[in-house]
Amino acid sequence: MKRPEPVQVVKQRRDATLDKLVSRVPYIQFLGINFDRRGDELTAILPYADKLIGNPALPAIHGGVTAAFLEVTAIIELSWSMIWQDMEAGKLADDADMTLKLPKTIDFTVDYLRSGLPRDAYARARINRSGRRYASVHVEAWQDNRSRLFAQGTGHFLMPQRDG
Amino acid sequence: MTDIQKTRRDMIARQFIEAIPHAQELGMRLTTVEDGKAVIAMDYDTRLVGDPETGVIHGGAVSALMDTCAGAAVMSHPEAAVATATLDLRIDYMRPATPGDQITATAECYHVTRSVAFVRATAVDADADRPVATATGAFTIERAKS
Numbered sequence: 193m194k195r196p197e198p199v200q201v202v203k204q205r206r207d208a209t210l211d212k213l214v215s216r217v218p219y220i221q222f223l224g225i226n227f228d229r230r231g232d233e234l235t236a237i238l239p240y241a242d243k244l245i246g247n248p249a250l251p252a253i254h255g256g257v258t259a260a261f262l263e264v265t266a267i268i269e270l271s272w273s274m275i276w277q278d279m280e281a282g283k284l285a286d287d288a289d290m291t292l293k294l295p296k297t298i299d300f301t302v303d304y305l306r307s308g309l310p311r312d313a314y315a316r317a318r319i320n321r322s323g324r325r326y327a328s329v330h331v332e333a334w335q336d337n338r339s340r341l342f343a344q345g346t347g348h349f350l351m352p353q354r355d356g
Numbered sequence: 357m358t359d360i361q362k363t364r365r366d367m368i369a370r371q372f373i374e375a376i377p378h379a380q381e382l383g384m385r386l387t388t389v390e391d392g393k394a395v396i397a398m399d400y401d402t403r404l405v406g407d408p409e410t411g412v413i414h415g416g417a418v419s420a421l422m423d424t425c426a427g428a429a430v431m432s433h434p435e436a437a438v439a440t441a442t443l444d445l446r447i448d449y450m451r452p453a454t455p456g457d458q459i460t461a462t463a464e465c466y467h468v469t470r471s472v473a474f475v476r477a478t479a480v481d482a483d484a485d486r487p488v489a490t491a492t493g494a495f496t497i498e499r500a501k502s
Binding site for chain 2: 217242245248254263298303
């Protein structure tokens with residue numbers, strides 16, 4: 193029987209794949225979003241920055257930033273789940289994910305539950321339905337308390353056609 | 357509406373966008389504002405690219421433009437609010453915006469109650485006949501304490 197791969201090799205491969213996925217999108221870098229990974233679970237982190245403010249009087253994070261943060265989280269979660277099996281099987285060539293096509297947003301709805309405070313924000317996405325062509329994803333975002341969401345969103349996405 | 361009211365409303369709407377750090381960061385320009393309608397333009401910017409293969413702007417940046425434009429439409433409504441916040445916003449993406457094109461959003465606040473404003477918005481690129489995205493949203497209306 194084949195010996196399991198050393199844990200560091202597995203972790204390194206997963207982190208490198210995730211990093212490639214995220215770092216090649218300029219807008220994700222512009223907003224400063226990064227991802228924390230525990231196994232296959234991703235948490236998106238939006239570190240606070242003054243340029244994200246939409247209401248300087250409160251102050252509060254811009255509603256558009258919140259929408260973008262949720263949408264980015266959904267797209268990365270979908271892409272990540274799409275490549276997970278190939279990645280784990282070692283079928284993902286070193287440069288294969290560089291040409292990976294991202295899902296396209298069909299529609300996205302955001303509920304603003306509380307104003308976004310000038311703090312770091314976190315988000316996790318749940319794929320409710322993922323078919324060959326369409327996917328439906330729900331995203332929750334919070335700041336200081338996991339149980340007190342400041343926004344949630346649902347979106348539909350067109351999945352890229354994968355060859356082979 | 358008197359000239360004074362009109363001037364006040366225009367001023368509020370313009371200050372509204374000028375005072376928003378994120379709108380400034382994205383280079384948004386308020387081009388028209390009148391009675392519950394607002395038009396905001398945003399130049400193409402490589403920092404906002406969402407698809408590195410095609411150079412298409414990320415949907416999130418279009419959302420930020422639509423949200424700002426919808427908010428400006430609420431602020432410019434004759435039943436002037438002193439502040440507003442988004443309750444919900446739904447965006448439908450019709451097609452990718454052409455890389456290099458300016459994106460222009462037009463928002464109309466079509467109904468207002470004591471505490472809620474209903475808005476719809478459309479975003480176009482250089483080909484103004486085929487919308488890039490449309491949006492509908494509900495916004496809070498915060499009134500001056502009387």
